[in-house]
Amino acid sequence: MNWKTPSTAALLASALVVTNPVSAPASVPTSSVQTSMVVIQTRPTLDRGDSGPAVRQLQKKLNALGYWTGGKADGEFGGNTEQAVFALEKVARLKPDGVVGPKVWRALEEQVRPRARSSRGTVVEVDKKRQVLKIVKDGKVRYTLNTSTGSGERYVSGGSTHIASTPKGHYRVFRQIDGYRHAPLGLLYRPKYFNGGIAVHGANSVPTYPASHGCVRVSNAAADWIWDTGKMPIGTKVWVY
Incomplete structure (x- = not known):
């Protein structure tokens, strides 16, 4: 049996047949191939510090679902957008790492939103399990923010040992400070008190896990937005669960 070594031209031709993406298989409509290619091109992996049309598309989708981006x-893709991505990831039961990959894009396409427990009036709901704060009106979640509640760890204050806890229950905002408060346990920005010394307040650090002494942390920018748009006036119901 005589074996012939393929010529260089033949090898190149073979490679072109395999890799040339111009033609699609007969069983796959060309329109489907083109649509798939567009989806891939418009859904890059995004992270804090990125910018451009894809980030703008991401922000529009987050805003449409009530995940506040600023x-x-x-x-x-700055801090506000990252906080919004954290909130979406938590609601979608994804790892809250702030990276927008295929699973986050899919959650956006599926319009993943949290559910409300209240059914009437305006209620700020703090979901400790998911670590998100929801602003609800008549049973519909209007906005969802990343939050960090009591860590559950022990701490010492005034010579006594306490547990960093955000107690469950139904409360109302009864006091607020339009500015910084230098509390014994830390600095609170524009706090809205609803249970003794426990408040929803702005903080420089709002991690994706429970880390506070008991307060409900949101970003400083989110605290400004809550104040400036009247989202949480005195008397607002606060449900913690």
Whole structure:
């Protein structure tokens, strides 16, 4: 049996047949191939510090579902957008790492939103299991924010040992401070008190896990937004569960 070594031209031709993406198999409509290619191109993996049209698209989708990104889609993946991604990831039961990959894009396409427990009036709901704060009106979740509640760890204050806990229950906002409060356990930005010394307040650090002494942390920007748009006036119901 005579074996012939393929010529260089033949090898190149064979490679082109395998790798050339111009033609699609007869069983697959060309439109389907083109659509798939567009989806891949418009859904890159995004992270804090990225910018451009894809980030703007991400922000528009987050805002449409009530995950607050700072108000407008500016195409800049900053801290507000990262906080919104954290909130979506928590609701979708994904690892809250702030990275927008295929699972996050899928959650956006599936319009994943949290459910409310209240059914009437305006209620701020704090979901300790998911670590999100929800602003609810007549049973519909309007906005969802990343939050961090009591860590459950022991701490010492005033010579006594306490547990860092955010107690469950139904409360109302009874006091607020439009500015910083230098509390014994830390600095609170624009706090809204609803249970003794426990408040919803702004903080420089809002991790994705329970880390506070008992307060409900949101970002400083989110605290400004809550105040400036009147989302949580005195008397607002606060449900913690």
